[in-house]
Amino acid sequence: MAVTFRIYRFNAEKDAHPYYQEFNVDLPAGSTVLDGLRHIKDTMDGTLSFRRSCRHGICGSCGMTINGVNRLACETQITNLRSKKIEVEPLRSFPVVRDLITDMTPFYDRYEAVKPYLIDLKSPPTDRERLQSPEDRRKLDGAYECILCGCCTSSCPSFWADKDFLGPAALLKAYRFVFDSRDQDMGERLRIVNDKHGLWRCHTIFNCVEACPKDLNPTWAVAELKRAVIRQKV
Numbered sequence: 289m290a291v292t293f294r295i296y297r298f299n300a301e302k303d304a305h306p307y308y309q310e311f312n313v314d315l316p317a318g319s320t321v322l323d324g325l326r327h328i329k330d331t332m333d334g335t336l337s338f339r340r341s342c343r344h345g346i347c348g349s350c351g352m353t354i355n356g357v358n359r360l361a362c363e364t365q366i367t368n369l370r371s372k373k374i375e376v377e378p379l380r381s382f383p384v385v386r387d388l389i390t391d392m393t394p395f396y397d398r399y400e401a402v403k404p405y406l407i408d409l410k411s412p413p414t415d416r417e418r419l420q421s422p423e424d425r426r427k428l429d430g431a432y433e434c435i436l437c438g439c440c441t442s443s444c445p446s447f448w449a450d451k452d453f454l455g456p457a458a459l460l461k462a463y464r465f466v467f468d469s470r471d472q473d474m475g476e477r478l479r480i481v482n483d484k485h486g487l488w489r490c491h492t493i494f495n496c497v498e499a500c501p502k503d504l505n506p507t508w509a510v511a512e513l514k515r516a517v518i519r520q521k522v
């Protein structure tokens with residue numbers, strides 16, 4: 289399988305500007321974009337830099353822009369791209385550290401801002417699970433599976449325009465705890481997302497839904513949070 293990779297290159301320590309570099313490779317059938325990048329790094333240019341870990345769509349570290357679309361490189365089959373030329377770029381709107389590696393600090397700062405952990409203000413500490421009914425547990429389906437790859441937030445025009453916007457990943461995580469029957473700090477959580485850089489910056493563009501490699505729906509979660517803010521008169 290002969291393909292050409294056109295890869296974004298930038299080394300902040302020596303390059304004045306980013307540039308693109310092409311690599312012609314011959315890969316076995318069934319190869320993913322991550323397989324191609326690993327082949328280039330192992331056999332053609334060891335300086336090529338990118339993140340990866342699990343290779344199974346679990347860790348979220350290989351999010352990048354492939355032929356203009358945010359995807360996980362390890363889950364993207366080259367044959368499915370239906371192109372002999374594969375353009376690979378870092379996730380847009382995050383600062384580039386080197387080649388395909390971005391500084392995800394702004395992304396994680398927003399994640400941390402929504403307090404992504406259970407808050408139980410009344411019950412004493414326990415070494416047991418905090419139980420909930422199967423029905424309440426099912427309400428969290430579609431909200432807990434996020435792997436924090438950043439593909440959604442990077443694809444969001446509202447995030448491009450407002451770098452302080454919480455973004456779809458953080459808002460989906462806020463939803464996951466606002467609607468957890470065991471959590472006891474809904475008021476504070478809704479106050480956080482009701483900020484001027486919070487959920488009202490979402491204009492239901494749905495880019496996040498298209499970009500999510502786990503088929504999650506942050507736009508729907510944001511709509512539910514907006515309803516909750518209005519219902520609770522936050």
Ligand code: FES
Nearest residue numbers: 341343348350362
């Ligand atoms: S390497 Fe873990 S999600 Fe791709």
